[in-house]
Amino acid sequence: GSVMFENAADVMVRFRSEKQTNKLGTLMEITKGNDLPDDQKRPLCLEYDFDEWGVRGIRHGNLADFPTLTLKDNMPLADQILHYLRDEAGRDSATSIARTLNAERAYVAQILTKDSRFSRVGKAGKEVFYAVTANVSPEES
Secondary structure, X not given: OOOOHHHHOOEEEEEEEEEOOOEEEEEEEEEEEOOOOHHHOOOEEEEEEEEOOEEEEEEEOOHHHOHHHHOOOOOOHHHHHHHHHXXXXXXXXXXXXXXXXXXXXXXXXXXXXXXXXXXXXXXEOOEEEEEEOOOOOHHHO
16 A cells, blocks of 8 residues: 555545435546546536435436535635525525535524624524625625
8 A cells, every 4th residue: 555545546536415305416526537538527416316215316417406516625614605695595594504515503603693794684483594695796705
């Protein structure tokens, strides 16, 4: 074995997944490929459908159906929340946002209450809903 496994690899693949109610989206991207043409390095998104018996089907997925798959690792959580609310959900609760972005609910709630880019827009029972503040432009993200 080598401690320089990344340097010795001919192909390296980054794997990400996003779970939804009865679906799982996966994204596989080649991050390093020796002697691979560029058209072989395109991302592959697969969607798995589940029912009470297990996997019902697998098909090529659409990245638009799984918004968190394309978020960059180095994007701060507050910016991920901004993009999610602005581009996908419109408004949502801290619990749902945390589940969607695979983040700690307490941290998401803290960002939503302290970051001026987000505003409280409603409440249903104990669930508080947030949206992007009206005066936040796309350039601020």
